[in-house]
Amino acid sequence: MGYYIGIDVGSVTTKLALIDEQGEMIWSTYLRTEGGPIEAIQKSFGQLSKQGYDIEKDIKGVGTTGSGRHLAATMVGADIIKNEITAHATAAKFVEPEVRTVIDIGGQDSKIIFIKNGVSVGFNMNSICAAGTGSFLDHQATRLGIPIEQFGEYALRSKSPVKISGRCGVFAESDLIHKQQLGYKKEDLVAGLCIALVGNYISNVARGKRIEPVTIFQGGVAANVGIRAAFEQKLGMSVLVPKYHSVMGAWGSALLAKQWKARVNESTKFRGIECISSYECTPKTFSCMDCSNNCEINELYIEDQLASRWGSRCGKWASLEKSSSDQEEIRDFPLKSGLEKQAVNYDL
Incomplete structure (x- = not known):
């Protein structure tokens, strides 16, 4: 095995x-x-x-x-x-070999992948607007006093979804608060929000490209049955959610x-x-200012030994054999601008 x-x-x-x-x-x-x-x-x-x-x-x-x-x-x-x-x-092709479209909505970004004959032929990502992502939905569920696990179920109980502006996360939240103050039911608010967020995804992530079946919906947000139902309603097709959609x-x-x-x-x-x-890992980073790239160099120390370094566009810092004294010498060398190289440690 x-x-x-x-x-x-x-x-x-x-x-x-x-x-x-x-x-x-x-x-x-x-x-x-x-x-x-x-x-x-x-x-x-x-x-x-x-x-x-x-x-x-x-x-x-x-x-x-x-x-x-x-x-x-x-x-x-x-x-x-x-x-x-x-x-x-x-993973999507393994689950469903005939998949044509992958809708993936994670904690802080959204993406769509187009597949033809088992080969990825294009994708779009939206990492600027948080509308519809897991963190955004978590925040709205907390504000409405609804457990995130029940958020989608509320949407399915709605008989009259409220129209919510879904152009972006800020407008969606502002409109949701306004409609909540007008006394609309929680289930209608949640259903309206799901519909608005799906519209936002189709406009800002799919960007006019055709979403074809078989369509797979994956990522943490795929657990939200309200979002899934809104996708099926908007697209006019069934959307497959894999058993292990979150991983x-x-x-x-x-x-x-x-x-x-x-x-x-x-x-x-x-x-x-x-x-x-069990072992101890320590990440560190510093900015190399020897050229206009100003690369942020990331390092990882395992048990106080430098194990890896990445982030150098020119490859100058690719070698693990540079000593710490070499690093300090380069960081401390004064540039013409008068700036000095400084090492910065991030405690992750």
Whole structure:
């Protein structure tokens, strides 16, 4: 037997998926990142170690994705690093080979992926407007006094949805507060908000491109049955929500690790479940101002040893062999502008 691990580290949540040789999900976890991606990754592996799986020696490959994919890759010893679009599309095609459109709404951004004949042919992202994302819905649910788990159910009970402006998150919230003050029922407010947010998605994310079946809805927001119903009403078609919709990015990165193993047949660089759960990681960053790029260089130290460095566009800081004294010398060298290079540490 062989197993593969996928990790998706986002700004709001961290997901981990364990799959078998057939690509099927064995186990997964979904945690709030809460501003601490290192702790969230370690907690995920801590949960995995308690499941009783005797898989340590049978891990064949590890993949990472998400905004924190480079950090996660260094921490765990990943074999492949891929962007979110590739990871989500890979998982969607595994779940439904005939998929043509992937609607993905996460904690802080939204994306749409177009697939033709099993190949991704385009995508759009919306990372500016928060309307419709998980964090926005969480905020509105709290303000209305509704558990987020019941938010969609309220929408389905509505008989007369209220018209809410969905041009952006600010307008949507402002209009929702105004309509609430007029005494509308919560279920009508929630239903109107779901319809408005779906309209916003189609306008600002799909941007006029045709959404064709089979359409898969994934990401944390796919758990909201009100949003799903609004999509089906607006598009005039059924929308498939996979069983593991909230961890599709992690699943996709695990599948990509499986593909990597089949292609190169190399040994994994995985550090080990118990090791990852216990060692100390310290991220640091500094700005290199030797040219107009002003690159922000990210470093990760594991047990006080520099393990990885990324963010250099020219490759100057790609080597791990530069000593700390070299770094201090470059940071302290005065530029013509009189600015000085400064090291900045972020406690994540």
